[in-house]
Amino acid sequence: MESFDIIFKCALVVVIFLISLVVAMYSTYAERKIAAFFQDRIGPNRAGPWGILQPLCDGAKMFLKEEIIPTNASSFLFIAGPSLAILTACLGSAVIPWGQSIVIGGHIVDLQVTDINVGILYIFGVVSLGVYGVMIGGWASNNKYSLLGAIRAASQNISYEISMGLSIIALLMLTGTLSLKEIVAQQHGWHWNVLTQPLGFLLFIVCAFAETNRTPFDLPECETELVGGYHTEYSSMKLGFYLFAEYINMFISSAVMVTLYWGGYNYPGMDWVLAHTGPTLGPLIGVAVMFAKIFLFIFFFMWVRWTIPRFRYDQLMDLGWKVLIPLAIANIVLTAVFSSYIAPLIVSLFK
Amino acid sequence: MESLSNKRKLIESKPLNFWERAYLPAIASGLATTMKHFFRKPVTISYPEEKREFSENFRGLHSLKRDENGKERCTACGLCALSCPAEAITMIAAERQKGEEHLYREEKYAAVYEINMLRCIFCGLCEEACPKEAIYLDGDIVPADYLRKDFIYGKDKLVEAPLNQ
Numbered sequence: 001m002e003s004f005d006i007i008f009k010c011a012l013v014v015v016i017f018l019i020s021l022v023v024a025m026y027s028t029y030a031e032r033k034i035a036a037f038f039q040d041r042i043g044p045n046r047a048g049p050w051g052i053l054q055p056l057c058d059g060a061k062m063f064l065k066e067e068i069i070p071t072n073a074s075s076f077l078f079i080a081g082p083s084l085a086i087l088t089a090c091l092g093s094a095v096i097p098w099g100q101s102i103v104i105g106g107h108i109v110d111l112q113v114t115d116i117n118v119g120i121l122y123i124f125g126v127v128s129l130g131v132y133g134v135m136i137g138g139w140a141s142n143n144k145y146s147l148l149g150a151i152r153a154a155s156q157n158i159s160y161e162i163s164m165g166l167s168i169i170a171l172l173m174l175t176g177t178l179s180l181k182e183i184v185a186q187q188h189g190w191h192w193n194v195l196t197q198p199l200g201f202l203l204f205i206v207c208a209f210a211e212t213n214r215t216p217f218d219l220p221e222c223e224t225e226l227v228g229g230y231h232t233e234y235s236s237m238k239l240g241f242y243l244f245a246e247y248i249n250m251f252i253s254s255a256v257m258v259t260l261y262w263g264g265y266n267y268p269g270m271d272w273v274l275a276h277t278g279p280t281l282g283p284l285i286g287v288a289v290m291f292a293k294i295f296l297f298i299f300f301f302m303w304v305r306w307t308i309p310r311f312r313y314d315q316l317m318d319l320g321w322k323v324l325i326p327l328a329i330a331n332i333v334l335t336a337v338f339s340s341y342i343a344p345l346i347v348s349l350f351k
Numbered sequence: 352m353e354s355l356s357n358k359r360k361l362i363e364s365k366p367l368n369f370w371e372r373a374y375l376p377a378i379a380s381g382l383a384t385t386m387k388h389f390f391r392k393p394v395t396i397s398y399p400e401e402k403r404e405f406s407e408n409f410r411g412l413h414s415l416k417r418d419e420n421g422k423e424r425c426t427a428c429g430l431c432a433l434s435c436p437a438e439a440i441t442m443i444a445a446e447r448q449k450g451e452e453h454l455y456r457e458e459k460y461a462a463v464y465e466i467n468m469l470r471c472i473f474c475g476l477c478e479e480a481c482p483k484e485a486i487y488l489d490g491d492i493v494p495a496d497y498l499r500k501d502f503i504y505g506k507d508k509l510v511e512a513p514l515n516q
Contacts, residue, residue, distance in 0.1 A: 308381060
């Protein structure tokens with residue numbers, strides 16, 4: 001590996017880390033602003049023009065708040081909880097391909113931190129680790145409400161991970177690879193996986209809502225019953241980390257959905273654009289397209305939040321176990337039958 | 352029983368059909384509803400910069416009026432204080448001295464006139480009680496403040512600006 005590659009990878013890591021933090025930071029602002037628009041209000045508009053300095057003020061406030069560790073809490077785990085939550089939230093971005101190979105100063109480099117051949121498994125591993133942050137934090141607080149919230153979070157995440165994994169299997173049967181780079185490369189132009197896997201995508205997005213603890217699956221932190229759920233005892237930036245982790249998770253899961261189902265950096269007519277803009281600018285347009293798709297998904301997350309009320313706990317479990325898992329299995333069977341019997345039949349008819 | 356108003360509606364609860372049980376069409380229509388609101392004009396008024404229009408008979412901050420020559424109308428008769436159901440008004444009367452004719456319309460005037468804005472209920476009875484048309488609740492909303500004592504408004508805040516200004 002040349003020294004240029006090493007420097008580029010390090011720079012890419014820092015840039016992606018910064019981008020996920022900034023996107024998460026401004027997601028809090030976007031959430032408040034979008035909530036306001038949905039409710040016929042204006043939203044935060046005092047800090048800076050249109051309130052764009054609001055996240056900075058909120059961050060400063062979080063840092064300046066008094067930090068409280070309850071007497072009976074296990075202080076090591078109490079601190080480990082939010083740290084783990086934000087760490088696992090940030091880890092997921094490592095395998096996402098943000099763009100095509102790009103030529104910088106005569107070097108061809110990938111806009112992806114690492115292309116491991118089990119990319120999807122890595123994402124799933126990191127996502128399942130996320131529940132530890134919540135679980136440890138809720139348990140270490142030594143508080144009934146926190147523990148209830150943590151248990152709800154754990155059982156919810158475990159239940160929905162199953163159907164999420166099953167919905168991915170059908171996709172993997174079509175792509176034949178676990179590497180995210182290759183999955184995106186297969187969706188060149190407009191051949192997006194959502195066209196062949198609409199049911200799989202629907203299952204995946206429902207599970208993504210559940211995994212990120214977003215409405216209508218925000219039971220772990222419902223204020224009405226659990227006074228905040230697993231982060232009841234948290235204050236200052238430790239609370240900030242939990243809230244922040246949720247937004248980073250939202251960004252990463254949007255990126256994963258775009259990568260797996262909505263063609264990543266691909267868009268119709270990309271070959272023409274690439275031929276006319278050159279090997280440096282062309283891939284960057286792809287990156288912009290990728291981010292546009294991600295922002296649309298983040299907007300969708302927020303749109304749903306301000307539309308749908310929260311599930312009751314038994315409804316949540318019913319949906320997870322009795323609806324999504326059978327549907328995911330049916331989707332696997334349908335995909336298998338279609339790709340091995342019906343698709344060759346259609347192809348042979350047209351020959 | 353027969354409905355006389357013809358407004359009664361019979362509601363029957365049918366079991367949900369397949370699409371209703373699938374929730375997704377309902378969720379889509381819900382999303383459409385919220386999206387309609389997304390593009391609607393916000394109803395918010397950014398208060399200090401922008402003010403809502405009041406009705407003509409809005410009763411706000413009191414003002415002590417002057418007559419057409421710029422003299423204070425109030426004669427400190429105390430009828431407003433007497434009529435006030437919240438006991439918000441108090442005053443000290445004084446006699447007009449020589450050379451003060453351009454300030455006060457009649458021989459007696461209010462040397463001190465105070466309204467406690469925390470007590471005032473803005474009923475407008477002082478306005479109705481006044482025989483000299485000296486007090487009107489034609490001002491703005493009473494602004495917020497930090498201390499209780501700052502809500503006791505004296506003549507400096509209540510009397511209208513002199514004519515020549």
